[in-house]
Amino acid sequence: MVKQTPPGRLEVQPSNEMWAEDESKSSEWTLDALSAAARDLGIEVSRSQVRRILLAEGARWRRTRSWTRSRDADFERKGPGW
Template identity: 90%
Template sequence: MVHRLAAARKAPKVLVERCRMVELSWDGWLVPRIADELRCSQKTVRRWLHRFNRLGLEGLEDLGGQGRKRRITEAERSRIIAMVKQTPPGRLEVQPSNEMWAADESGPSEWTLDALAAAARGLGIEVSRSQVRRILVAEGVRWRRTRSWTRSRDADFEGKGRGSSSSTPARPPARRSSAPTSSAR
């Protein structure tokens, strides 16, 4: 397998180079000569030969788990995502008495990234606006939703039905012109 990877054209370049180091070592080449041939340091050649001897072919792969650890936990991420799915505190809602009421009139009526970050900080989660955005995009959660409703003072509004009457013809869809526009000249 090492011979095949050392000659591969579609494998990652670093893996091919590391397999080539092992292959040249098997052919009896010494570390300084391998380093000169592959234009790298002797320390690099030794590192990959030692890792191959310890771990086999898997030792030539890059180790995972590199980089900085996350600042917020999975539980905190879940709380931020759950917050988006809740009604914002300042949004008006129709009560059973047919009155409009908001849980907190000073709160946001729609979720924005700034409002979500502020609400998360209120829950003790230290997170920035951009971090909230990255979390929501990674989870595929939409935070920008427009919600609209119609209300009528007419008591029989629901009974009359919505929309226009059946005698009103539907508007035909707008035609798209294939003619070039003035900006395309």
């Protein structure tokens, strides 16, 4: 399953339009998304069990961060117009 594209990920179609199989689902594989996708296929598996399976297979992953915020106390004042 992890080798497949997550159902919520937008992909460019031949018509050059962006389309996802199911925009209400995750756009990336997380432990929660994998366990939910497995349940959709009728496989009862918990988040922790998915984690153990991935560790046993030697798979490595990182928590994705879609944005970040500066730890600099003056960050806001350094923006445009200051």
